[in-house]
Amino acid sequence: MNGRGANVRLLLRIGSEFACVGPLGAAVRAASAQLGLESEAAAEVELSVVEAVNNSIEHAYRLSGDGVVEVLLEALAPGVRIEVRDRGHAMSCGVLERAGPLEFDAAHVPSLPEGGMGLFIVKQLMDEVHYETSGSLNVLTMVRLGSRAGRSR
Amino acid sequence: MNLSETMNDGVMVVHVKSPRVDAASAHEFRAAIADVAARGHTRLIVDLSAVQFIDSTGLGALVSALKLLGRDGRIVVVGARESVATLFRVTRMDKVFRMHLSNTEAIAALAEGAR
Numbered sequence: 140m141n142g143r144g145a146n147v148r149l150l151l152r153i154g155s156e157f158a159c160v161g162p163l164g165a166a167v168r169a170a171s172a173q174l175g176l177e178s179e180a181a182a183e184v185e186l187s188v189v190e191a192v193n194n195s196i197e198h199a200y201r202l203s204g205d206g207v208v209e210v211l212l213e214a215l216a217p218g219v220r221i222e223v224r225d226r227g228h229a230m231s232c233g234v235l236e237r238a239g240p241l242e243f244d245a246a247h248v249p250s251l252p253e254g255g256m257g258l259f260i261v262k263q264l265m266d267e268v269h270y271e272t273s274g275s276l277n278v279l280t281m282v283r284l285g286s287r288a289g290r291s292r
Numbered sequence: 293m294n295l296s297e298t299m300n301d302g303v304m305v306v307h308v309k310s311p312r313v314d315a316a317s318a319h320e321f322r323a324a325i326a327d328v329a330a331r332g333h334t335r336l337i338v339d340l341s342a343v344q345f346i347d348s349t350g351l352g353a354l355v356s357a358l359k360l361l362g363r364d365g366r367i368v369v370v371g372a373r374e375s376v377a378t379l380f381r382v383t384r385m386d387k388v389f390r391m392h393l394s395n396t397e398a399i400a401a402l403a404e405g406a407r
Binding site for chain 2: 157158160161164165178179182183186189190193196197241243245248249251252253259263264
């Protein structure tokens with residue numbers, strides 16, 4: 140990281156449809172790499188943003204397809220700060236805090252989770268995550284400072 | 293979703309040709325594996341070498357597909373690039389879907405598991 144891109148802000152806006160999430164994620168990944176994140180870190184930022192936006196579409200807008208999700212990406216020196224914003228149903232208090240390690244027995248297939256992994260993944264891959272609702276606006280804020288080298292998981 | 297199938301030493305290999313396995317394609321992905329299972333294949337290799345991105349919805353579809361394979365079902369993964377393998381590691385699903393570098397290695401692992 141060399142701090143390039145400071146003061147850069149990008150605002151991306153999509154309709155609340157899963158078909159829009161792929162192009163959005165690809166744009167976030169490209170922008171993160173352009174702002175100096177290493178390739179794997181940029182890929183993890185993309186995954187985190189996709190998980191957060193999927194949650195907005197599925198849980199905030201309940202798959203209605205008529206909402207709007209905004210992603211604001213700001214350059215840090217080093218890293219990126221990202222807000223995922225929606226105006227749907229707010230996440231219940233404590234959901235983010237409770238999103239802990241996935242508990243399952245790998246040898247017992249029926250016990251394996253098929254969903255509910257998104258917030259845990261985001262918390263694992265990002266350096267800071269917090270959620271706030273103000274009026275009708277819900278904002279999930281994530282910060283990724285750089286590569287994972289030296290970070291514990 | 294673009295998929296193809298080959299048989300390799302008697303093992304069905306499902307090649308995922310689409311670059312993304314995500315919420316937009318997960319349903320189709322699960323249906324494709326279900327179709328393979330319905331034809332009696334219970335041990336599969338899923339080749340993710342062409343996949344550049346997978347999210348938890350895509351991973352959930354793979355879990356769902358594994359459940360469809362029944363009691364003796366197994367799925368192993370080959371060719372996952374680092375950005376794809378990260379999701380499996382973070383969720384511990386790499387303990388469920390063993391990752392291999394080649395079909396040869398994957399077939400050997402499936403044969404070992406069948407003993």
